[in-house]
Amino acid sequence: MLRFLGHYTLAIVRELGDFGVFTGRSFSAAVGSRKLGRRVVRSIYEQGVRCVPVIVIVGLFTGLVLGLQGYYVLNKFGSAGLLGTLVSLTLIRELAPVLAALMLVGQAGSALAAELGIQRNSEQIDALETMGADVHAYLISPRLIAAVLVFPIQTTFFSLIGLFGGYLSGTVVLALQPGVYWSAVFHAVHPRDVRECLIKAAVFGFLTIAICAYNGFNAHRRKSASGARAVSASTTRAVVISSIVVLAADYVITSFLV
Amino acid sequence: MTTETTTDLFLDVRGVAKRFGDNVVLSGVDLAVPRGSVVTVLGKSGTGKSVFLKCLAGIVRPDAGEIRFEGHPLNAGDADCRAEFRRRCSYLFQSNALLDSLTVLENVALPLESTTQIPNREIRERCLEALRQLDLEKHSDRYPGQLSGGMQKRLALARAIVTRPELVLFDEPTAGLDPLRRNAVFEMIVKYQRQFGFTAVLVTHDLPEALAASDQVALLDGGRMCFQGTPADFNASDNPTVCSFRDSSGELRETIAALRRGETIQNRNDL
Numbered sequence: 001m002l003r004f005l006g007h008y009t010l011a012i013v014r015e016l017g018d019f020g021v022f023t024g025r026s027f028s029a030a031v032g033s034r035k036l037g038r039r040v041v042r043s044i045y046e047q048g049v050r051c052v053p054v055i056v057i058v059g060l061f062t063g064l065v066l067g068l069q070g071y072y073v074l075n076k077f078g079s080a081g082l083l084g085t086l087v088s089l090t091l092i093r094e095l096a097p098v099l100a101a102l103m104l105v106g107q108a109g110s111a112l113a114a115e116l117g118i119q120r121n122s123e124q125i126d127a128l129e130t131m132g133a134d135v136h137a138y139l140i141s142p143r144l145i146a147a148v149l150v151f152p153i154q155t156t157f158f159s160l161i162g163l164f165g166g167y168l169s170g171t172v173v174l175a176l177q178p179g180v181y182w183s184a185v186f187h188a189v190h191p192r193d194v195r196e197c198l199i200k201a202a203v204f205g206f207l208t209i210a211i212c213a214y215n216g217f218n219a220h221r222r223k224s225a226s227g228a229r230a231v232s233a234s235t236t237r238a239v240v241i242s243s244i245v246v247l248a249a250d251y252v253i254t255s256f257l258v
Numbered sequence: 259m260t261t262e263t264t265t266d267l268f269l270d271v272r273g274v275a276k277r278f279g280d281n282v283v284l285s286g287v288d289l290a291v292p293r294g295s296v297v298t299v300l301g302k303s304g305t306g307k308s309v310f311l312k313c314l315a316g317i318v319r320p321d322a323g324e325i326r327f328e329g330h331p332l333n334a335g336d337a338d339c340r341a342e343f344r345r346r347c348s349y350l351f352q353s354n355a356l357l358d359s360l361t362v363l364e365n366v367a368l369p370l371e372s373t374t375q376i377p378n379r380e381i382r383e384r385c386l387e388a389l390r391q392l393d394l395e396k397h398s399d400r401y402p403g404q405l406s407g408g409m410q411k412r413l414a415l416a417r418a419i420v421t422r423p424e425l426v427l428f429d430e431p432t433a434g435l436d437p438l439r440r441n442a443v444f445e446m447i448v449k450y451q452r453q454f455g456f457t458a459v460l461v462t463h464d465l466p467e468a469l470a471a472s473d474q475v476a477l478l479d480g481g482r483m484c485f486q487g488t489p490a491d492f493n494a495s496d497n498p499t500v501c502s503f504r505d506s507s508g509e510l511r512e513t514i515a516a517l518r519r520g521e522t523i524q525n526r527n528d529l
Contacts, residue, residue, distance in 0.1 A: 034371055034372070035371060119357075122353060122355060122358075123351050123353055123355040124355050124356075124357050124358070126312075126317050126351070126355065127349070127351060127355035127356075127357070128357075128368075128372070129316075129317065129344075130315050130316070130317065130344065130347075130348070130349040131344075131348075131368060131369035131372055131373065131417075131421075132341065132344040132345055132369065132372055132373040133368065133369070133372030133373065134372070138372070
């Protein structure tokens, strides 16, 4: 038992070390990399533009549900006028960064892990290495830079769509006055809340894309599977670990910022 | 074996060993590659030819042994020497390993963009020139998935030679090709080897073509190089492994004839 625990702990420490080196190399490799801007723009498109539909749909329904649930609960206490406060603070402080990150893990993160895994399997990454190309600069750095830029924008977009969803539930479906809803929103949200939201989004973006890239890039190192199974196992692992890390990081950041 | 001294050799491999877990793939492989020559490594499937080539390219790290490039050891942890080797060496993968999300032109431009500071316009001109030489210029905007197998092979070769390398490593360049295309690939290798003057190390199963195209052949068996010499030496060798490999087509004809006569043939255990 002790041996197993020791072995397991060492494996985790080794993997964390590998992950740290991988991420550090990816960032440092960006310096002076040729055509980095073009690759960053392509990554922004993959992680940003292509994820807009899912952000719109999830953001809208999150706002709608928050509006409905919030209205009925607050109305019991005669505080339906605070619906805007409830929806805005819940979204901006917690739900928008976390849900947007989870959606982006499912969409952009899984695609990235699978793409890198297939590139590893089909020797495309080996080919880049034999050409003398810096594979970190070519494959990973643009994605990490794009993630740090795109995730806060996506999260802001998610929050705005969510607020609109809350407005639809509270005022169009239910009986709240639009002015009351928006007034509560504007009075409740402070710049500090927005800053917290953006910091969370940037950190989640960096962590999720780094974890997904690390797992896809190292798909060939999996001992339990090879070939297509290694790609699928790495993709699944990337999504699961990213999702857990988002929730854990949310708790840590919130406890520091609150 | 060859008589070149170490200083004449472009690539000098001594005692390279590699194992994966309990599976010993290479157990002390030697190979001498003179500058400007075409050296072909022959061997049965699963004898570690591709692993050996990947050790040369630095994709796989050998467990033991020494690889010297112009007399400088490559596996001594000298990153500059390894980088210099990579700059002057190209590798043509068995699977071509083309980047499927890039166009033909972008694939060929990639090694130049990655390793040189040549202006973009010049890179484009050099890439188009390489594509023109390999009759791929018309397809420069296509993606590798839209090309035939032979065109993909030519594209991989264009990418390998666009940096004007001094050493090109070919990993089974004719795998899966029909005899006509196989001949075309060997012709292409020899033609461009003569044109650009690079040194070539090939790994293949195709004995007649290899003997015709190579300056030297080597035979890998049991994790070791059991023969290296000229094609004439290979044909004259009485080494049992060489004889078995060389005479395999004759043996096949005899075996098939015996089977047709209804004779019982013992199953081979060397598949």
